[in-house]
Amino acid sequence: MKVWIPTPLRSYTRSAEVDADGATLAELLADLDRRYPGMRFRMIDEQDCLRRHMRIFINGEEVRELDAALAPNAEVHIVQALSGG
């Protein structure tokens, strides 16, 4: 499926849009980390929670739970929230 990458994470992907696979958000993030090592920990903390200023949208719906299911043709947007100056 297609995953849109915000600018803070493009030092990993070198691209605004990448392909990755997974039946759940957790699997998708694991696949992204395999392809782009280190990327997951910058988004997800050691307790498996989305970091404070990161957001993930699946087909336009915000999702915070990593066990959220993903359809094979889902569109995933990773978004940077506001984080101040």
Add this chain to the structure above:
Amino acid sequence: MKRRNRTTRKRARAVAGTVRKRRGVRQHGITLLIGTRKGAWIYRSDSSRRQWRVDGPHFLGHIANHLVLDPRDRRTLLLAARTGHLGPTVFRSTDLGKTWKEASHPPAFPKVAEGEKGRVVDHVFWLTPGHPSQPGVWYAGTSPQGLFRSENHGDSWEPVPGLNDHPQYRLWMGGEQDGTPDGPKLHSIIVDPRDPAHLYLGMSSGGVHESLNAGRDWRTLINGLEVVPGVDASNVAAHDPHCVRLCPNNPDRLYQQNHCGIYRIDRPSNEWTRIGKSMPTTVGDIGFPLVLHPRDPDTLWVFPMDGTDVWPRTSPGGKPAAYVTRNGGKTWKRLDFGLPHAQAWLTVKRQAMAGDQHDPVGLYFGTTSGDVWASRDEGAKWHCIARHLPHIYAVEVADLTA
């Protein structure tokens, strides 16, 4: 004009106290490693330390808490970084900043069981290279407070459970609201140059602690330290060591800039002595950084800040100055020649002042308003070598020579 310059130089030397003559050895250029709220910079000087070249920004926009050289290979740099959006990490360069690679496993607390509240590293605050006999070993201090260790040159990091899971940990660091405004910090990780298993560290807040077995067990080292009035000094959480340093040529002596004064301890004593009481009362002995002389255990420099009223943490009276003692804290001298004389409300953070190995020693400090000041003569005269950098968090001297 010439006479005035000579008089000026003479006066500056007198103010600085005794400055030994150069020994005639070849002096090398200095490399300054500067971490800021918006990236890292490297400044390199010529051998006279008069001309500076800028290399940077590195990681523009990243919050660079600490940039440190590995003194064992003099090639490796470690950078503690995060951004407003992205989690904390460590970057490593093995070619003095030409190229960088991210740690494969940055410092992180263990994941806890479902339903429990686990700790999360917000930022890596402090980096300390390990003992010379243990190449590849590094220590990191984080916020919230945690101690981490790497055995592979900073590529992967493991928690040090002897501290992070110590039964007294919560008692030491207090509740969620304790610590500095930017989060409680574990800092001043010191490795005894005689013994890789002998460690010290500071917790803001949470006191000073010592381990004799490489971090498995810890004992508190707070005797003699004062706390704010009305608080029980036996409460470890009430102690806020801002910066602790060990004398390079006398490892039994440590100095400390604390929330409540400047202190010295001479081991094996467990009692700190407040040596800041001899500072002028209008200035006080509150501040954050502390720089020790590389060869003289009686000489150190501090940069006092206003710790009165609401704790502005700016230069007292808007008149910035370093202070030096050359007798272990019995007396202090003001060093402000070249610094602004009025309306200069500088703040210098605990990692943002450093000294080099030259003779006379060069001193450097960075301000939260983004200026870097330097002295080639142990503080006798100051000059600004960089302006308009972002908020400076850390200034380290990288000694690239043997």
